[in-house]
Amino acid sequence: MQMPYMTSDPKEVSGKSFDYIVVGGGTAGCSLAATLSEKFSVLVIERGGSPYGDPLVEERKYFGYSLLKTDEYSSVAQSFISRDGVENYRGRVLGGSSAINGGFYSRASEEFVKKAGWDKDLVQDSYKWVESKVVFMPELSQWQSVVQFGFLEAGFYPYNGYNLEHTQGTKIGGSIYDQRGKRHTSADLLEFGRPDHITVLLYATVKSVIFDGNKTRAVGVRFMKSDGSSSKSYKIHVEKHRGEVILTAGALGSPQILLLSGIGPEDHLNDLNIPVVVNLRDVGRRMSDNPAISLLVDRFSQNRTLEPPQVAAIAEGYKYILESEVLPTNITTTRISIAAKIAFPKSRGRLKLNSINPRENPSVKFNYLGSKEDLDACLEMVLLLQHVARSETVTFYLGLQNREKLLAGDEELKSFCKDNVRTYYHYHGGCVVGSVVDEDYRVSGVKRLRVVDGSTFEESPGTNPMATVLMLGRYQGIRILKEREVEKEGDESFLSPQGSPQPQP
Numbered sequence: 001m002q003m004p005y006m007t008s009d010p011k012e013v014s015g016k017s018f019d020y021i022v023v024g025g026g027t028a029g030c031s032l033a034a035t036l037s038e039k040f041s042v043l044v045i046e047r048g049g050s051p052y053g054d055p056l057v058e059e060r061k062y063f064g065y066s067l068l069k070t071d072e073y074s075s076v077a078q079s080f081i082s083r084d085g086v087e088n089y090r091g092r093v094l095g096g097s098s099a100i101n102g103g104f105y106s107r108a109s110e111e112f113v114k115k116a117g118w119d120k121d122l123v124q125d126s127y128k129w130v131e132s133k134v135v136f137m138p139e140l141s142q143w144q145s146v147v148q149f150g151f152l153e154a155g156f157y158p159y160n161g162y163n164l165e166h167t168q169g170t171k172i173g174g175s176i177y178d179q180r181g182k183r184h185t186s187a188d189l190l191e192f193g194r195p196d197h198i199t200v201l202l203y204a205t206v207k208s209v210i211f212d213g214n215k216t217r218a219v220g221v222r223f224m225k226s227d228g229s230s231s232k233s234y235k236i237h238v239e240k241h242r243g244e245v246i247l248t249a250g251a252l253g254s255p256q257i258l259l260l261s262g263i264g265p266e267d268h269l270n271d272l273n274i275p276v277v278v279n280l281r282d283v284g285r286r287m288s289d290n291p292a293i294s295l296l297v298d299r300f301s302q303n304r305t306l307e308p309p310q311v312a313a314i315a316e317g318y319k320y321i322l323e324s325e326v327l328p329t330n331i332t333t334t335r336i337s338i339a340a341k342i343a344f345p346k347s348r349g350r351l352k353l354n355s356i357n358p359r360e361n362p363s364v365k366f367n368y369l370g371s372k373e374d375l376d377a378c379l380e381m382v383l384l385l386q387h388v389a390r391s392e393t394v395t396f397y398l399g400l401q402n403r404e405k406l407l408a409g410d411e412e413l414k415s416f417c418k419d420n421v422r423t424y425y426h427y428h429g430g431c432v433v434g435s436v437v438d439e440d441y442r443v444s445g446v447k448r449l450r451v452v453d454g455s456t457f458e459e460s461p462g463t464n465p466m467a468t469v470l471m472l473g474r475y476q477g478i479r480i481l482k483e484r485e486v487e488k489e490g491d492e493s494f495l496s497p498q499g500s501p502q503p504q505p
């Protein structure tokens with residue numbers, strides 16, 4: 001297997017044109033680029049560097065370290081605090097958030113696939129393609145076995161064993177860490193396309209999309225060096241006849257780039273003096289994140305082996321997902337958390353630009369627990385979490401004799417939820433299908449521009465989203481290849497081999 005050509009020198013790509021420019025070499029971006037490369041030339045532009053050789057990304061023994069120390073413009077994890085006051089992260093490296101996440105892999109339910117209107121068989125094939133390359137059966141650690149029994153004791157039945165499907169009960173999920181503890185990010189998928197058709201430009205931050213003179217068609221992108229060492233702007237174009245720009249910059253990055261390009265609500269663009277290309281009200285709207293509660297179940301900081309989640313409990317009706325991790329609190333200490341998220345929250349928020357600097361985080365508010373349904377769901381979720389934390393298996397293993405008082409009354413639970421709400425990092429939306437992009441993931445009102453990533457989800461797939469985002473890159477890539485086949489056949493049936501028109505039926 002061969003990795004594609006990678007460079008951080010803009011001069012190496014300037015003046016060239018590509019069939020596809022994929023903006024953001026993240027979870028969806030790499031599987032999409034690998035797929036398109038089977039037939040076409042692809043440039044991936046990624047604001048971060050390579051994940052290869054970085055122990056914080058690659059080694060399970062350092063799981064969570066990349067979130068401990070972040071900086072504004074260069075760390076592989078970029079932190080942000082939503083306007084709700086909740087701390088959150090986004091990947092800034094080839095592989096995107098699959099390079100900093102928990103690596104837990106679980107497919108979406110059949111209902112979710114049906115609701116999305118996707119072709120069931122192609123979804124299955126796309127999941128399998130991803131799984132054959134970067135998904136592994138984890139070897140359960142001692143703690144994960146304990147918490148698995150805790151879930152069962154708390155009533156999360158049936159036991160489904162190792163299972164990639166999203167089914168009610170307790171299961172062991174897939175992992176992008178292999179048995180030797182090495183993480184396989186989405187960047188590994190680039191090897192499985194045609195690496196000789198892919199160029200990866202690293203440390204390049206896209207500022208905006210370039211349009212043709214009539215502002216009806218995307219023709220390329222403007223970017224700058226990510227280190228901010230110069231304000232010089234570079235341009236790169238897509239192939240003239242059929243080339244496309246595809247944004248895969250994630251739930252914060254893709255709406256941000258559309259807004260910076262003049263596609264978004266007119267009033268917001270006017271506030272920042274950005275010339276309006278398409279007045280598209282929903283860009284940055286319908287942002288959502290799954291409210292989560294995390295209980296630290298060991299009494300004191302310890303120095304355990306770090307553990308990403310391997311086991312999940314999925315509540316009746318798919319309402320909540322529970323998982324557990326051993327997290328670093330600093331370089332030498334750990335805590336064990338058992339956490340749960342509301343799978344389908346009702347509250348929605350909004351993303352806006354803070355400035356016209358593409359290196360800066362946009363501002364986002366998710367309105368966690370803003371709706372009554374979400375707050376009520378949180379009360380039930382905390383009760384479930386307490387059952388697990390107080391199960392015989394968990395308390396015995398952790399040597400907890402003096403059980404703490406149960407939180408029970410509605411008021412007590414409500415304030416606990418409000419004070420302790422946090423994230424599972426599964427935020428999504430901002431370029432939702434049916435409002436910003438159509439069913440083919442094309443941006444409304446302009447040609448040759450698509451968005452394919454977590455920003456297109458109105459709802460996260462209930463379970464952990466990475467599997468479905470990886471699948472989506474492959475799925476949409478295959479659909480685009482098929483579209484191009486049909487276009488080509490159309491051209492050929494109209495033109496004879498010499499290029500003269502064929503008689504029409």
Ligand SMILES: Cc1cc2nc3c(=O)[nH]c(=O)nc-3n(C[C@H](O)[C@H](O)[C@H](O)COP(=O)(O)OP(=O)(O)OC[C@H]3O[C@@H](n4cnc5c(N)ncnc54)[C@H](O)[C@@H]3O)c2cc1C
Binds near residue numbers: 026047097103
């Ligand atoms: C800490 C954490 C833990 C998580 N744990 C899990 C888990 O265990 N299981 C699970 O299923 N999900 C998990 N998730 C969620 C999951 O990882 C994300 O939902 C998913 O990876 C998002 O994929 P994406 O393609 O939409 O965006 P990303 O993977 O974030 O990709 C976006 C890419 O675009 C690049 N980019 C952004 N802006 C620009 C720009 N202007 N120019 C150039 N490049 C740009 C970024 O650097 C990034 O590489 C976790 C997420 C986080 C943050």
